[in-house]
Amino acid sequence: MRRLLGAAAVIAVATTLTACAGGDDGDDRPHIVVTTNILGDVVANTVGDAARVTTLMRPNADPHSFEISAREAAMMRDAxxxxxxxxxxxxxxxxxxxxxxxxxxxxxxAGEQIDVLDYSDGEAEGTPDPHFWADPARMRDVVDGLEAAAADIDGIDDQLVEQAAAAYQAELENLDQEMTDSFASIPEQHRSLVTNHHVFGYLADRFGFRVVGAVIPGGTTLAAPSAADLRDLSEAIEQADVPTIFAESSQPDRLIQVLADEAGVDVDVSELFTESLTEKGQGADTYLTMMRANTERITSGLSEPTD
Incomplete structure (x- = not known):
């Protein structure tokens, strides 16, 4: 019997956007504009009070396809x-x-600051995988580079940046250790990941998982699975004896239906937060809470014995 683990739904809220003119009365701090909300949180923690940070991507949006207004495009050019x-x-x-x-x-x-992995299979095989935030060690490299870039901004208080970045690096180091300890409890035979699209290559590389496959074969949610893709995935799931499949929090029902109706697979499905943060209090409102929630759900899902 299929079960749905974790929150049933994740509700998005708008990230506060700083007005590009007249909306920051008396605030003459440098302005940093960030595309995705995961990076937006990381940037805000890295620079602290030394700059004002605007995040363009709303919570629960898709980073592959979200769009911005003309005002926000102008904000990018003025950053x-x-x-x-x-x-x-x-x-x-x-x-x-x-x-x-x-x-x-x-x-x-950020992607220029890390050791980049390529997709290993699917339509995107051989192209760079952009989902590096699944590895907190690589995110520490991102923060190192970001600290240096922020310190070079004219008029910024680089001491504030240094202090904030050091504090956040310590939190990332703690997160890395927590994830290492948690994943170590998963039996070796269950350290296999299946997701609705390829988002955990870096996590697998860092923590010793096997990526069995994905429902959507490419590296983007804009792709779509074929009947042959689903058959191949069904066989891979059965061969690997996968107890739980992981779906993005916004699409668990679709994943269950695809697997049940077209692939003939009956497994547990656990929701993860993969490409977007959520509203405060909804399970993944910061990068740290997102990664901790995913760690707990992966550990729980893969530690369960199969029937």
Missing amino acids: DLLVSNGLGLEEGLQRHLDKAAEAGVETYV
């Missing part, structure tokens, strides 16, 4: 620093990122 994920993640935003860079805006591309 003191523009921070993006890179590696092809922000597909719907790329033209605005390119225009801002052409206009001379200082940019920080």
Whole structure:
């Protein structure tokens, strides 16, 4: 019998957007604009009070396809620093990122600061995987580079940046250790991951999991599975004796239905927060709470014996 683990739904809220003109009375701190909400949280924690941070992507949005207004595009071009994920993640935003860079805006591309992995299978095989935040060690590399980029902004208090970044690095180090300890409890034969699309390659690489497959074969939610993809996934699930499949919090029902009706697979499905933060109090309102929630659900789901 299929079970749905975790929160039944995750409700998105709008991330507060700083007005590009007249909306920051008396606030003359440098302005950092960030594309995704996961990075937005990381940036805010890294720079602390040294800068004001605007995040463009609303909670629970899809980083592959979210769009922005003309006012927000202008904000990008006026930023003191523009921070993006890179590696092809922000597909719907790329033209605005390119225009801002052409206009001379200082940019920080997080994906350029890490040891990049390529997708190992599916339609995206051989192309860079942009989902590096699943590995807290790589996120520490991102914070290192971000601290340096922020300190170079004209007029910023680099001592405030240094203090905030050091405190956040300590939290990331604690997170890494918590994840290491938790995953160590999963039996070796159950350390296999199946998701609705490829988002955990970096987690698997860092913590010794096997990525069995994904319902959506590409690295983006804009792709779609074929009947052959589903048959192959069904066989892989059965061969690996996978007890739980993990779905993004916004799409668990769709995943269950696809597997049950088209692939003939009957397994537990656990919701994870993969590509977006949530509203406060809804389970993943910061990068740290998101990763801790996912760690608990992965550990619980893969530690359960199969029937």
